[in-house]
Each structure stands twice: as structure tokens, then as C-alpha cells.
Amino acid sequence: MNNKQKDPAKKNSITALDRRTFIAAGASVAGVVAASMLPGLATASAKGEEQSSTGCAKPGKRMLGLLEVSSIGLGVQNMHRKYTTTVPYRPEMINIIREAYNRGVTFFDCAEAYGPFENERILGEAIEPFRDKVRITTKFGWNINPETGERGPGLNSRPESIKRAVEGSLKRLRTDHIDLLYQHRVDPQVPIEDVAGAVKELMDEGKVLHWGLSEPGIQTIRRAHAVLPLTAIQNEYSMATRDPEKEVIPLCEELEIGFVPWWPLDCQLLTGWIDANTRFAPGDFRAITPRFSPENLAHNMQLVDLIKTWAIRKQASPVQISLAWLIAQKPWIVPIPGTTVMTHMIENIGAAEVQFTQGEIAELTAAVKTIEVRGQRLPDRVLAFSGVEAPTKG
Numbered sequence: 001m002n003n004k005q006k007d008p009a010k011k012n013s014i015t016a017l018d019r020r021t022f023i024a025a026g027a028s029v030a031g032v033v034a035a036s037m038l039p040g041l042a043t044a045s046a047k048g049e050e051q052s053s054t055g056c057a058k059p060g061k062r063m064l065g066l067l068e069v070s071s072i073g074l075g076v077q078n079m080h081r082k083y084t085t086t087v088p089y090r091p092e093m094i095n096i097i098r099e100a101y102n103r104g105v106t107f108f109d110c111a112e113a114y115g116p117f118e119n120e121r122i123l124g125e126a127i128e129p130f131r132d133k134v135r136i137t138t139k140f141g142w143n144i145n146p147e148t149g150e151r152g153p154g155l156n157s158r159p160e161s162i163k164r165a166v167e168g169s170l171k172r173l174r175t176d177h178i179d180l181l182y183q184h185r186v187d188p189q190v191p192i193e194d195v196a197g198a199v200k201e202l203m204d205e206g207k208v209l210h211w212g213l214s215e216p217g218i219q220t221i222r223r224a225h226a227v228l229p230l231t232a233i234q235n236e237y238s239m240a241t242r243d244p245e246k247e248v249i250p251l252c253e254e255l256e257i258g259f260v261p262w263w264p265l266d267c268q269l270l271t272g273w274i275d276a277n278t279r280f281a282p283g284d285f286r287a288i289t290p291r292f293s294p295e296n297l298a299h300n301m302q303l304v305d306l307i308k309t310w311a312i313r314k315q316a317s318p319v320q321i322s323l324a325w326l327i328a329q330k331p332w333i334v335p336i337p338g339t340t341v342m343t344h345m346i347e348n349i350g351a352a353e354v355q356f357t358q359g360e361i362a363e364l365t366a367a368v369k370t371i372e373v374r375g376q377r378l379p380d381r382v383l384a385f386s387g388v389e390a391p392t393k394g
């Protein structure tokens with residue numbers, strides 16, 4: 001059995017966990033489902049499901065390569081500063097991470113660049129009491145001064161810089177090992193074989209257990225995997241951004257590499273909390289992202305409306321449909337939705353309980369494909385760092 005076949009998803013149901021029969025008979029669903037009745041927020045549970053200490057069903061387990069994680073993770077990027085605007089209340093962020101663990105989340109996504117540094121500190125403090133029970137990721141590769149955290153231009157994946165970055169990450173995360181270390185973006189100056197060599201040395205020292213790449217070029221994935229097997233590729237992927245379906249996800253399937261979608265909710269677009277009239281504060285990344293411009297946003301509501309229709313049909317929330325759709329794509333896909341709100345985190349975990357039949361997922365995906373999402377997923381200057389091929393050696 002290859003490691004991807006270990007996923008507990010059943011043959012005729014797509015998710016890792018059976019959906020619980022949480023809606024009492026006769027409950028009516030008109031428009032938005034009441035929060036207390038959403039998967040994950042309900043307390044009733046069907047026989048045989050794994051229970052968390054809270055009495056709610058837990059997310060299932062999935063394999064990313066040889067790394068076992070919960071079927072839904074938690075991204076902590078916004079926990080220091082939300083889309084570079086507001087500052088969330090730090091003790092509450094720690095509560096959210098700990099409560100996510102109580103509810104069965106064992107996969108937490110971070111990066112040196114988040115903050116920079118501060119989000120690793122938040123995550124490290126939060127998980128310290130149960131460090132060995134969870135899997136944490138961090139990323140290196142932006143040009144960040146290891147002492148001051150000052151951000152220089154471009155990237156830096158020189159081997160000595162990777163090692164320095166990891167030492168800093170280990171301290172801030174209050175741990176002696178990183179479960180999954182990603183290169184945040186491919187450095188066009190450094191052969192991927194040299195990057196792999198530095199990561200391999202860190203693995204030999206026990207400081208890093210698995211590695212992955214974020215937004216790499218296709219050939220770079222092949223070359224990296226050939227010298228040091230990759231555990232996961234982390235790319236933007238959601239109902240609104242389906243680009244990885246063309247090449248990256250088929251390649252992950254071929255090479256048995258896991259896939260972690262970032263921006264699984266497309267920065268809140270796919271939650272139903274943004275409408276055609278939403279405008280973003282100066283400094284909010286979405287204010288400069290083409291997809292969120294007033295004219296594109298109005299058009300893109302077609303996708304949100306589709307998700308809302310399915311939310312009613314499946315007695316779930318729009319965010320749960322968005323995440324459940326991702327989970328249903330492959331048994332080795334693990335989304336890492338981000339949130340700074342406790343009830344949102346609980347709602348997001350509930351997506352693991354939303355179950356589609358094969359017919360339903362085919363129907364939903366076909367409908368998603370008929371909708372053209374307008375506006376580039378990232379501004380040009382950011383997109384320029386994606387899909388880059390590392391130079392060859394010599």
C-alpha cells in the first residue's frame with residue numbers, strides 16, 4: 001500500500017470523516033444556516049466518530065508523503081497582523097491555536113517571514129504544552145536579516161542563510177525540530193540541489209524532519225524530489241484559483257508528494273463574508289489584488305453565489321463547502337485556512353464533516369468550472385516569484 005492509500009476516506013464518500021447527523025429531524029434551513037447547527041459547532045455526534053475533549057467530532061488524518069497530519073490545518077499568518085492592517089489580540093490567538101489542537105488539529109502552518117518572526121513566536125508559545133503531539137511547518141527563503149528581521153529585496157536561499165534561518169526559527173518556535181520546512185519561493189540564484197543539500201544536513205542533525213517547496217517551477221519540483229524526496233508542495237489553490245490542477249497536482253500525484261493549498265478561502269472571498277460592495281482598507285493586501293477590484297469583485301460574486309447555494313443544499317456554511325471541496329479533490333490535500341476568530345476556527349474544522357457523494361462533487365466541480373473568475377490572483381510584482389525554475393548547477 002502506498003502512503004496515499006492510508007487516508008481513511010471511504011470509497012463512496014469523499015471526506016476523511018463521516019458527516020455526523022447533526023441536524024435534528026425537521027430542522028429548517030432558510031438562507032444562512034444558524035451557526036449552532038453547522039458541522040463542527042454542533043454537539044450531537046454519530047456513532048463511531050472520533051471525539052475531541054470538547055465532544056465534537058475531530059478532523060480525520062491525512063498523509064502528506066510520509067507525514068501524518070489532521071485533514072484540516074491552521075495557518076497562523078494573520079495572527080500577528082491581519083492582512084498588514086489590524087493587530088489581533090495576541091492571547092486570543094494563542095487560545096485559538098490551543099483550542100484547535102483540543103479539537104483535533106495537528107497541523108500548523110507558519111513562516112519566518114510572517115511578522116517577520118513574530119508569528120513563529122506566537123505559534124511556539126501556543127504549542128509548547130503539546131509540542132510533540134502536533135506537526136509544525138515553517139518556511140525560509142525571503143531576504144530577511146536574521147538579527148533585526150529587516151526585509152531586504154528579493155530572496156535568499158544560500159545554504160548558509162538557510163541554516164541560520166532555521167536556527168532562528170527553532171528558537172522562536174521553542175522546539176528542537178521542524179516537522180516540515182518549506183522553501184518559501186525558489187531563489188533564481190541558487191540551484192535547488194544546493195538548497196536540498198543544506199536541508200539534508202539539517203535533517204541529518206535532526207533539526208528538520210521533512211521538506212517542501214512553495215510555488216515552485218515544475219522542473220524544480222522534479223529536480224528537488226530526485227535529490228531529496230519532497231513531502232509537500234504548498235501553492236495557492238481554491239475554488240477561485242484552480243491553476244495547480246494543470247500541472248502541479250498531477251505531478252504531485254505522480255511523485256507521491258502531498259499538496260497543501262494556501263489561501264484556501266481566497267482571502268475570505270469564498271466565505272460569503274465579502275460582497276460586491278466590499279472595499280478594502282489601504283494597506284490591506286486585497287486592496288492591490290486585481291481579483292478584489294470593484295469591477296472584478298462584482299463579477300466574482302457568481303462563484304460565491306454558487307457556494308451559498310451548495311451551503312443550503314448540504315446544510316453547511318459557505319466556508320465549509322469551500323474547504324470540503326478542496327479536501328474532496330485528493331486524499332493527500334490538506335488545506336490550512338487562516339483565522340483570527342475562535343468561532344471561525346471551529347466552523348472551519350467542521351468542514352471535515354461535510355460529505356459529498358461522487359455525483360455531488362462532480363456536479364459541484366462542473367459548476368465551478370463554468371464560472372470565470374476575473375482578476376489575477378496576486379499583483380504582478382508578487383506573482384513574479386511564483387513558478388520560478390531554479391538555475392542548474394555548474
Ligand SMILES: NC(=O)c1ccc[n+]([C@@H]2O[C@H](COP(=O)([O-])OP(=O)(O)OC[C@H]3O[C@@H](n4cnc5c(N)ncnc54)[C@H](OP(=O)(O)O)[C@@H]3O)[C@@H](O)[C@H]2O)c1
Pocket residue numbers: 074075076077078109110184214234235261262263264265266267268269271273319336337338339340341343344345347348
Ligand atoms: N506559501 C505561501 O506563500 C503562503 C501565502 C499566503 C498564505 N499562506 C498560508 O496560508 C494560510 C491561510 O491564508 P490566509 O489566512 O491568508 O487566507 P484564507 O485562509 O484563504 O482566508 C483567511 C480569511 O478568511 C477569513 N475567515 C477564515 N475563516 C472564516 C470563517 N469561518 N468565516 C468568515 N471568515 C473566515 C479570515 O478572517 P478572520 O480572521 O476574521 O476569520 C481571513 O480574512 C496562512 O495563514 C499561511 O499559513 C502561505
